[in-house]
Amino acid sequence: MSRESEADRPGEAVPGDALPGVLPEALRAELVAFRRDLHMHPELGNQEFRTTVALKTRLEKAGLAPRVLGIGTGLICDIGTETGEWTGGPGMLALRADIDALPIPDTKAGCAYRSTVPDRAHACGHDVHTTVVLGAGLVLAELHRQGRLPRPVRLIFQPAEEVLPGGAPDAIECGVLDGVRKIVGVHCDPKVDAGRIGLRHGAITSACDRLEVALDGPGGHTARPHLTTDLVTAAAKVATEVPALVARRIDARSGLAVTWGRIEAGHACNVIPQHAELSGTVRCLDLDAWRQAPDLVHGAIQEIAELYRAKPVVNYIRGVPPVVNDPAVTDLLRDAMISRLGPDAVEDTQQSLGGEDFSWYLEHVPGAMARLGVKTPGDRTSRDLHQGDFDADESAIRVGVELFTATALLDAAEVVPGD
DSSP states (O other), X not given: OOOOOGGGSOOOXXXXXTSOOOOOHHHHHHHHXXXXXXXXXXXXXXXXXXXXXXXXXXXXHTTOOOEEOTTSSOEEEEESSSSSSXXXXXXXXXXXXXXXXXXXXXXXXXXXXXXXXXXXXXXSSHHHHHHHHHHHHXXXXXXXXXXXXXXXXXXXXXXXXXXXXXXXXXXXXXXXXXXEEEEEEEEEEEEEEXXXXXXXXXXXXXXXEEEEXXXXXXXXXXXXXXXXXXXXXXXXXXXXXXXXXHHTXXXXXXXXXXXXXXXXXXXXXXXXXXXXXXXEEEEESOHHHHHHHHHHHHHHHHHHHHHTTOEEEEEEEEEEOOOEEOHXXXXXXXXXXXXXXXXXXXXXXXOOSOOOGGGGGGGTSOEEEEEEEEEOTTOOOOOOTTSTTOOOOTHHHHXXXXXXXXXXXXXXXXXXXXX
């Protein structure tokens, strides 16, 4: 159940806590209301028109000059430049949020801000991510007006994270990384207490690709499988033997796994079908192995299918590479969090098997993603992402805003003038 917890109370001062205070009560209440409004009006990838307008309106109210991306949804906003747009000079730090929702129903009972859109829900916390980056932007804009923001910062509100291969490649094509020197983001984690973040050097998510396979044969009578292609057996062999074969052709430490989610073939018990289909995912923990995966998977499918005289057509759909956190940027996030909430507010986290298109940004600039705790401290209910009852402890909004604000200020302090 979403509520403000003890983690929302100001903590004791710690070394390095001389950074400006972040969230006055009025702004904190506004951000909670903004998040709830997004939660009630979720929009799917590349359809986030209402969300884009809401963000643009609020940023303009703050005196900023947001720019909607050329793809029609999502926007960027530069803070700390005279024109609101980067015109050269030292690169900026970018704060990235994803703004889309999922095509699943919101099943939370008795929730006043439950989704009002059938079969649509912010069940991955993107409404929280968006609100956190908006809040950090409003705080940084005020610091800039006071002459206390040493270096420009860019806000990136990216559409379509949930749509393979994600909206990040389109956003990059629109120029969101022009002038960006490093990038940071957060992802809600329902297993981490609100008031804390999880960090990891190196890979923090996995690669995730989609795989579709069609098998064809002449068909025939089940009494005479030797005279035709026994397509159901061929499909079963592809389903069981391809994952094992791929696993034996790459270092086991890469965690490359083919997993099927759908298999269809035939309509009658005594007819060998002419067509069969399989679809699933390819997940991988290692970036180099992910780059080898398409050739390995294609080869294994071809080998098994031909053994059973089936003709395969493989559609290997690239998803996202792993998010590989840059150690220096990860340490910057760690220092920023400690400066605001102390060393106990940071915990180590494991690499997950989920995919995240934040990884595409890291193909161009160094960056890091933190796991933002959204579990109410003391709550023993097991919750997960991509489930209809997902919700976040809203005290995490303040924590995320403080994290990003402190990161921007510490990053500026580390930069040598004229670099």
